[in-house]
Amino acid sequence: MGDGFIRQFELVERVQAYNPNTDEGLLNAAYVFGAKAHAPQKRANGEPYWGHPVAVAGILTELKLDDATIATALLHDTIEDCPGVTYGTIAEHFGDEIAELVDGVTKISKLKLSSKETEQAENLRKLLMAMSKDVRVLLVKLADRLHNMRTIQFLKPEKQERKARETMEIYAPLAGRMGIQSLRDELEDLSFQVLNPRARDSIIRRFGQLKRESGDVIPQILEDLQIVLAQEGIEAEVSGREKRPYAIWRKMEEKGQEFSRLSDIYGFRLICRTESDCYRALGAVHRRWKTVPGRFKDYISTPKTNGYRSIHTTVSGRNAKRVEVQIRTREMHEVAETGVAAHWAYKDGQRGENRFTADPFAWLRQLTDDFKSAEKPDEFLEHVKLDMFQDQVFCFTPKGRVVTLPRGATPIDFAYNIHTRIGDSCVGAKIDGRRAPLSTRLRNGQTVEIIRAEAQRPQPVWEEIAVTGRAKQAIRRALRAERREADVRIGRGIVQSAFERASKTMTRKALALAAEKLNHDGPDDLLQAVGAAEVSATQILTALFGREGDFDAPLRPAAPGDSSRLPVTGVSRARKVKFGECCQPVPGDRIVGIAEKGKGVTVHAIDCPVLADYEETPEAWVDLRWDPETAWTQPHQTSLTVTFANQTGALARVCTVIAELNADIAHLELIERKPDFYRARIDLEVRDVKHVSQVVTMLNAQTMVHEAARLTPGAGAPASRPAPLPAGPVVRMAGREDGLGAEPSGARTPGSARGRAGAPAGGG
Numbered sequence: 001m002g003d004g005f006i007r008q009f010e011l012v013e014r015v016q017a018y019n020p021n022t023d024e025g026l027l028n029a030a031y032v033f034g035a036k037a038h039a040p041q042k043r044a045n046g047e048p049y050w051g052h053p054v055a056v057a058g059i060l061t062e063l064k065l066d067d068a069t070i071a072t073a074l075l076h077d078t079i080e081d082c083p084g085v086t087y088g089t090i091a092e093h094f095g096d097e098i099a100e101l102v103d104g105v106t107k108i109s110k111l112k113l114s115s116k117e118t119e120q121a122e123n124l125r126k127l128l129m130a131m132s133k134d135v136r137v138l139l140v141k142l143a144d145r146l147h148n149m150r151t152i153q154f155l156k157p158e159k160q161e162r163k164a165r166e167t168m169e170i171y172a173p174l175a176g177r178m179g180i181q182s183l184r185d186e187l188e189d190l191s192f193q194v195l196n197p198r199a200r201d202s203i204i205r206r207f208g209q210l211k212r213e214s215g216d217v218i219p220q221i222l223e224d225l226q227i228v229l230a231q232e233g234i235e236a237e238v239s240g241r242e243k244r245p246y247a248i249w250r251k252m253e254e255k256g257q258e259f260s261r262l263s264d265i266y267g268f269r270l271i272c273r274t275e276s277d278c279y280r281a282l283g284a285v286h287r288r289w290k291t292v293p294g295r296f297k298d299y300i301s302t303p304k305t306n307g308y309r310s311i312h313t314t315v316s317g318r319n320a321k322r323v324e325v326q327i328r329t330r331e332m333h334e335v336a337e338t339g340v341a342a343h344w345a346y347k348d349g350q351r352g353e354n355r356f357t358a359d360p361f362a363w364l365r366q367l368t369d370d371f372k373s374a375e376k377p378d379e380f381l382e383h384v385k386l387d388m389f390q391d392q393v394f395c396f397t398p399k400g401r402v403v404t405l406p407r408g409a410t411p412i413d414f415a416y417n418i419h420t421r422i423g424d425s426c427v428g429a430k431i432d433g434r435r436a437p438l439s440t441r442l443r444n445g446q447t448v449e450i451i452r453a454e455a456q457r458p459q460p461v462w463e464e465i466a467v468t469g470r471a472k473q474a475i476r477r478a479l480r481a482e483r484r485e486a487d488v489r490i491g492r493g494i495v496q497s498a499f500e501r502a503s504k505t506m507t508r509k510a511l512a513l514a515a516e517k518l519n520h521d522g523p524d525d526l527l528q529a530v531g532a533a534e535v536s537a538t539q540i541l542t543a544l545f546g547r548e549g550d551f552d553a554p555l556r557p558a559a560p561g562d563s564s565r566l567p568v569t570g571v572s573r574a575r576k577v578k579f580g581e582c583c584q585p586v587p588g589d590r591i592v593g594i595a596e597k598g599k600g601v602t603v604h605a606i607d608c609p610v611l612a613d614y615e616e617t618p619e620a621w622v623d624l625r626w627d628p629e630t631a632w633t634q635p636h637q638t639s640l641t642v643t644f645a646n647q648t649g650a651l652a653r654v655c656t657v658i659a660e661l662n663a664d665i666a667h668l669e670l671i672e673r674k675p676d677f678y679r680a681r682i683d684l685e686v687r688d689v690k691h692v693s694q695v696v697t698m699l700n701a702q703t704m705v706h707e708a709a710r711l712t713p714g715a716g717a718p719a720s721r722p723a724p725l726p727a728g729p730v731v732r733m734a735g736r737e738d739g740l741g742a743e744p745s746g747a748r749t750p751g752s753a754r755g756r757a758g759a760p761a762g763g764g
Contacts, residue, residue, distance in 0.1 A: 005051050006058045008032075014061040015070060023067045026094070030071040033093060037082040045154040052147060053077060059143040063180075063338050069136045072101040076140050079106045104137035105144070138174065142183050145171045149190040164194035179306035179339020185244050192246040203245040207265075218242070218266060221317050225268060225285070225325075232284045237271040240323075270327045275300065278327045282311055285325055289315035292322060297444060300328070302394040305404055307335045396447045403448070409467045411438050415450045416471035423471060424478055425452040439465045457482060487531030488524050495530055498537030502545070510544060510701035517543040517697075544701065545661075546694050567631035568593070568603060570624040576600025579636070583608035583712070586636040588689025593622030607712075635685035637666060638692055639711040643679045645704040651678070654705065657698050658684065663691065677706060 006014070008031045015022045034053050041049035057073035071094060078085040079102055091099035149167055152160050168191040175184040193200050218240045225238050243265050272278045278300065295314035303309045310328040317323045328336065395403050395414060405413050411431070416423030428451040429436055442448065458478040466472050499506040511523035518535060520526040529535040566577055571593060583605040585591050590606040594614055601622055604611055614620050626632075644650045658665060664685040672679035686692050692710055699708035 006054050011054065011057060011061070011070075014058065015067070018061075018064040019067070026067055026071055027074075030074040030094065030098075034074045034078060037078045037085055041081065043151070043154070045151065049077075049081075052151075055147045056140065056143045059146055060139065063139070065136070065139065068098055068101065069139060071098050072105065072136065072140050073143060075102050076105040076144060077109075079103065080109055101134060101137055101140065104134060105140050108137065108141050109144075135178070138178065139180075142171060142175050142178075142180065142187075146183060146187060146190075149187060152190070152194060160194050164191040167191045168195065175339075177306060179304075179308055179335060180337070181308075181339070182337050185247070188246045189244045192249065196249070199249055200245045203248050207242060217318065217321060221266065221268060221321075221323055224288075224318060225270070228284050228288045229270070229281060232280060234277055234281050234284065235273055236277065236281060238268065239271075240266060240268040243267055266321070266323045268323055268325045269333075270325065271333050272327065272329055275329055278311055278329060281327050282313065285313065285315060285327075289317055291315055295324075300332070302402055302404075306339055308339075310336060393442055393444050395442050395445070398447060398449050405442060406467055409442050410440060410465050411436070411442070411448055411450065412462055412466050412475075413468045413471045414442065414448045416466070416474050417468065418450070420474045422450055422452060423474055424458055425454055425456045426450050427453045427456045438462070484524075484528050487528040489531065491527035491530030491532075495527065495537045495540060498541060502541055504541070504545065507701060507703055509703055510698075511540075513697055513701050514540045514543045544694075544697060546690070567627050567634050567636070568624045569627045571601050571622055578602055580604045580608060580610065582610050584636075584638045586638050586686060586688055586692060587626045587631040591624050591626070593624045595620050595622050632688055635664065636687070637683055637685055640682045640684060640692075640696065640699075640708055641671075641679060641711055642682060642699055642708045643677055643706040644702075645706070646675065646677055647704060650704040651680070653702060654680075654682075654699060657702060658682070658695060661691070661695050661698060663695050681711070 008028065011031065012022070012024055012027050015027060016024075031054075035050050038048070038050040038053065043049050043052060053074050053076060056076065057070050060069055060073050075090060075094070075098070079087060079090065087099050087103050090102050145167055148163065152163060155163065167187050172184050172187040172191065175181075175187060189200075222238055222240050229236050229238070248265055270278075270281050272281055292314040295312075297312040300309045300311055309332040310326050312324065312326055314322055314324050393405055393407055393409060395405060397403060397418070403414055403417050405417060411429035412423065412426060414429070415426040426438070429438060429440070430449040430451065431440060431442070431446050433447075433449075458475045460479060462475045463472055463479075466475060495511070496506055508523050511526055515522050515526040518526065518539065520529060520535075526535065526540070530537060530540070567587070568577065568591065571577055575595075577593075577600060579585060580602050585603055585605040585608075591603050592606055592611065593601040593603055594611070595601045601624075603624060642654055644654055655665065655668075665682060666685055667681075667683040669681050670678055671681050684692075684695065686695065696708050696710060699705050
């Protein structure tokens with residue numbers, strides 16, 4: 001293994017250095033378990049794989065994390081990479097807490113965060129969900145990624161680039177958002193070295209040239225700062241460094257400047273004892289050197305959302321070189337360097353209670369809420385990236401509330417940050433008491449007042465002005481809703497006109513049935529599709545009523561004894577054929593015949609329960625088909641049950657609908673009467689299954705009809721059934737809307753109900 005390999009006792013000693021009460025047995029057990037599990041495995045550089053988990057644990061000791069997190073680091077790849085190791089195995093040896101942490105890291109490791117955007121958004125959501133259960137999962141994963149980036153040179157070039165881009169786009173910003181600045185800086189710089197090595201090497205060469213020309217200025221400025229603080233009697237730790245190559249390159253890109261024109265490439269830090277000492281030190285620095293206008297930020301009075309607190313100022317130091325000075329207390333410094341890790345860190349042997357530590361779950365809760373409100377995964381991805389990448393500005397409401405926004409935010413972002421309703425109704429803004437355009441970029445310390453009008457709606461141009469993901473999502477959502485309302489309005493007008501031309505009545509119930517047939521979510525969704533020219537009104541009419549002329553041809557019953565017009569094939573014309581009253585098959589139903597001596601052949605639907613009586617006599621079964629020449633020109637009897645409201649004209653309307661679809665009522669019988677509804681059985685003569693379906697659909701489209709359905713075998717039909725109609729004129733019912741019964745035209749009335757559809761007293 002490499003020279004930097006951490007041996008078992010060394011790791012335990014590292015943890016004991018900040019936590020003397022550490023569970024030494026737990027760490028030793030995890031170390032031994034992991035070493036055995038990974039024993040046969042090698043890394044890409046040929047070294048034993050076990051060196052990687054140990055290095056990850058070493059990184060986390062620098063953050064002074066608890067025993068469970070260190071043990072998780074040692075075990076984090078066992079479930080994924082080691083045969084025979086499962087969640088149950090880890091739980092059995094180390095308990096549920098560590099098993100959950102290892103499982104969370106395993107799930108994150110399987111996510112492909114560099115995939116296409118939709119998939120990347122979903123995987124990022126899963127990562128955030130895993131983090132939301134325990135942020136230590138992310139801390140282990142960040143340390144894992146950091147060690148992988150330190151050894152990335154052993155991977156193939158294409159894999160190096162993919163890993164580096166994923167680190168730059170996801171893991172480094174996450175580390176920054178969690179406040180772990182030291183991890184973020186190193187992850188960014190290691191990724192930069194892979195993605196743009198020429199630019200990084202160029203910056204390093206320029207640093208070398210600068211040192212040769214002016215010497216090492218850092219010790220000189222450190223000495224100046226120490227003298228100034230000593231004169232004021234302020235105790236503080238003073239340190240200085242060159243900014244990392246990636247930070248320099250990003251600043252060059254943002255400002256569009258050459259390296260030689262950049263001023264603050266050096267950073268100095270003053271760690272004071274108290275908060276009041278921080279402001280005293282600030283005064284001393286400002287008295288000694290000239291400040292650079294616009295380069296002062298007070299994150300102590302207005303902390304960042306990740307808990308970061310510090311004073312930043314830029315001054316013209318020795319030889320007029322600009323330097324950035326950060327001033328904070330020791331507690332603030334711990335949070336600045338380790339972020340949410342400070343929530344679990346140990347100090348002086350005790351679990352640290354740092355009052356400046358941000359709630360590690362607050363941001364994650366906000367993100368998961370935002371994902372639920374995002375209608376498209378790529379919108380969520382955009383929101384997360386914006387939220388992670390951008391620096392912040394702090395503005396105020398007129399009542400003094402602090403509003404934190406990303407740099408470059410506008411009054412529109414401000415409004416939506418307060419509430420979606422305020423953003424939607426925004427018509428203007430006052431910044432520090434003066435009217436300003438909504439496109440104005442906000443600066444630190446400004447007071448913003450939003451001017452509202454209830455009639456206002458978000459404008460399309462706002463999406464280009466807004467910066468925050470939250471505002472962009474809300475604007476898109478409102479614009480989609482507005483477009484939908486307009487499409488529904490247009491679609492309703494188109495469909496209404498089409499129904500009137502077809503002499504049909506458009507009801508919401510009819511539209512709901514059409515939506516179901518055309519695979520839309522409901523009437524409004526269907527109307528929107530019409531308004532957007534995705535569905536035509538003709539398609540809706542066809543779905544409800546069939547194509548024009550489908551049922552106009554007259555039905556001609558076969559004359560008695562006319563075997564030449566049998567509607568089925570597969571049986572001798574000499575044999576007697578009848579249709580089972582038990583199932584009433586019509587063309588379009590699958591059928592089979594049952595031959596019985598002396599009775600001829602009875603035609604049944606394939607799912608008729610009566611067929612069960614003939615399972616032991618297969619010789620009785622006859623394979624039948626509908627005759628395409630004759631079946632669809634003859635009437636076929638079937639039955640419906642219709643439940644309709646007990647109101648004037650209801651039964652007449654039912655009969656009218658049936659007549660309009662050229663179906664003949666053979667028999668109508670009320671089988672249930674209630675104070676508020678009636679249920680009727682109606683025997684019809686129809687052409688085929690499609691004809692029946694159209695009748696049922698149109699009946700269900702009527703507002704007074706609760707339910708209409710075809711009676712099928714076993715559906716509980718009444719035992720008494722009317723005899724088939726005799727040959728002769730058929731009865732066609734014509735309904736009236738005045739509540740009176742429908743009078744049959746040319747009807748024969750062999751029975752009390754046959755050929756008659758009059759409304760019962762009080763029930764029409």
